[in-house]
Amino acid sequence: MCGILLFNSNVRCQTTAQDVYLEYTEGDDIIKPSGKDAIDKIVPYIVARGxxxxxxxCLKDVNTCWFSSILSLRQPFTKQSIVIDGKFVLQFNGELYNNAIDQNGNDTQYIVQLLSQINVLDKLLSQQxxxxxxxxxxxxxxYTISDLVNEVIYFGRDTIGKRSLSYCTDSETHDLYVASITGTTSKDFINCIGGQIYIFDIKERNFINTTCTIRNSPYNVTSMIDEDMKGLITITNELFQQLTNAVSKRITTIHPTHIENSPIAVLFSGGLDCSVIVALICEELMKIPSNSTVVELLNVGFENPRTGLQPAVTPDRKLAVSSAKILKELYPDVDIRLVEVDVPYKEYLKVRPNIIDFMYPKNTEMDLSIAIAFYFASRGHGFITKDDGTRYQYNRKGVVLFSGLGADELYGGYHKFANKTTPELVEELVRQINNIHDRNLNRDDKVIAENGVEVRYPFLDESVLKYSTSLIPINYKINKHILRNVARMKLNLxxxxxxxxxxxxxxxxxxxxTKDGNKNGTDILK
Structure with a gap:
């Protein structure tokens, strides 16, 4: 996990190129006046992510400044931003699972190797x-990739948009800003679309090739129906293997020092999706000889004045307790710890303005209620309850978090899908999975990463996405029938x-x- 901030000024910088490590001075005169206020506001958010x-x-030749922060999960440790042969400057935030990367290799260096082979003397060829x-x-x-020779900046997110990234082109100064998170600023930042490759020409001050994407087309959901469900067992086995692979590579790409000394955490409601992920993690850990990795189940509950409920009796807390018990019985050799994160109403009120700031430009009641739950869960300041009922304080130690996000969009989990016709269900699932970058991921990544952790999404693995959208019959996706079958047949949940x-x-x-509980989720925050 890293934080990315790029600023490209329309005015030539009047300073020499330089690197400043582990320090940043507010109002630093390296940055042109047009960008100072916004950069000073954004930098602390970027620091928190890494x-x-x-x-x-800052490089004066291309009027560009880069600020990067790093949470290192792979060796060798690599400082960012990276200048590549005087041709490119690279900022990369995330994890790669390409087969060409050695298990103990570094994904950023993999990109460096690919970029170093590019001939920048031919502008059109280098662009392709x-x-x-x-x-x-x-x-x-x-990522951001700055072509120093041709003065072109490339930036964007992966195919589905699992890491947050926003941009702004100032209408008055024509400056370009790109950032993982911005908070509320005077600038009108826009969330990048998942899979779109943004290409900005520094000299012309505009975007070129605005339809360029990583994938050739959006994810399309098959309308195939298996009326007799003759392929159910085969599909169940294949989906299980897809999910197993997705979880496995997200564990094995954590550097061994983290595996040995730091737990793996899971955002845990106790429901189907996250419990499948926990079981698959445990299955993978069981393959590692003498492994002692702890699995932390992060469950959050709020004191709610309107309902009078305390965190200990919220629906998700009750479910988490019963599901954790089942998982512990299934995997007695894995140290599974249910971390109960209780949020008093006073703490909610204290943090609420910060969450509204973090998740910008999202600004609805529903966005806040989801974002604040993920924030407290990922922060992981909670308790563990012993068998005798006593509790002791426990703070999350894992820096890699797993999430079950994507299962509802892929396998038809939302209640509103229940009574749809086949064409309607196909259309809705296409819309859901192709919009998840904006509806969920950008917001969630911003608030979760604020706690200095990285979240990984096995259900949104590229191979899982392709398999689930194109090869699973649509009638297997009514009320997540196929995923429930995996949970029953393959994981004994x-x-x-x-x-x-x-x-x-x-x-x-x-x-x-609050008692003003008649607000709708779509209402704009006040």
Whole structure:
């Protein structure tokens, strides 16, 4: 996980190129006046995303400044931003799972190797080659690539948009800003579309090739129906293997020092999706001889004045306790710890303005109720309850978090899908999965990464996405029938496989916190 901030000024910088490591001075005169206020506001957010290292670079020849922060999960440790042969400056945030990367290798260095082979003397050819490099990447990422020779900036997110990235072109100064997170600023930042490759010409001050994407087309959901469900067992086995692979590579690409000394954490409601992920993690850990990795289940519950409920009796807390018990019985050799994150109403009120700031430009009641639940869960300041009922304080130690996001969009989990015709269900699932970059991922990544952790999404693995959208019959996706079958047949999750869908804001009681509970989720925050 890293934080990315790029600023390209319309006015030539009057300073020499330089690197400043682990320090940044507010109002630094390296940055042109038009960008100072916005940059000073954004930098602290970028620092929070990468607690291991940060650096600032400014190159006058291209009027561009880069600020990067790093949470290092792979060796060798690589400082960012990276100047490549005097041709490119690279910022990369995320994890890659390309087969060409050695298990103990570094994904950023992999991109460096690919870019170093590009001939920048031919502008059109180099543009296509850079696009080809971006399309080669498989993982969870956001990036900026600055072509110093041709004065072109490329930036964007992976195919589905698992890492947050926003941009702004100032209408008055014509300056360009690109950032992982911005907070509320005077600038009108726009969330980047998942999979779109943004190409900005520094000299012309405009975007070129505005239809360029990583994938040739959006994800399309098959309308195939298997009326007799003759392929159910085969599809169940294949989906299980797809998910197993997705989880496996997200574990094995954590550097061994993290695996040995730091737990793996899971955002855990106790429901079907996250319980499948936990079981698959445990299955993978069981393959590692003498492995002692802890699995932290992060469950959040809110004190809700409107309902009078305390965190301990929220629906998700009750479900998490019962599901964690099943998982512990299934995997007695894995140290599974249910971390109960209780959020008092006073703490909610204290943090609320910060969450509204973090998730900008999202600004609805529903966005807040979801974002604040993920923030507290990923922060992980909670308790563990012993068998005798006593509790002791426990703070999350894992820096890699797993999430079950994407299962509802892929396998028809939302209640509103229940009574749709086949064409309607296909259309809705296409819309859901292709819009998840804006509806969920940008917001969630911003608030979760604020706690200096990285979240990984096995259900949104590229191979899982392709398989689930194109090869699973649509009638297997009514009420997540196929995923429930995986949970029953392959993972023996028992009653967990039957759990109905419950949105986190209702399960944790982070929605409608006051007696003014008639607000709709789509209402704009005040």
């Amino acid at each position: 607690p291991d290292f940060s650096s600032f670079r 080659q850079i696009i080809d490099v971006i399309r080669e990447l498989d993982g969870e990422f956001a 028992g009653t967990i496989a039957e759990e109905p869908k419950r949105a986190i804001q209702f399960g944790s009681k982070s929605a409608k916190m």
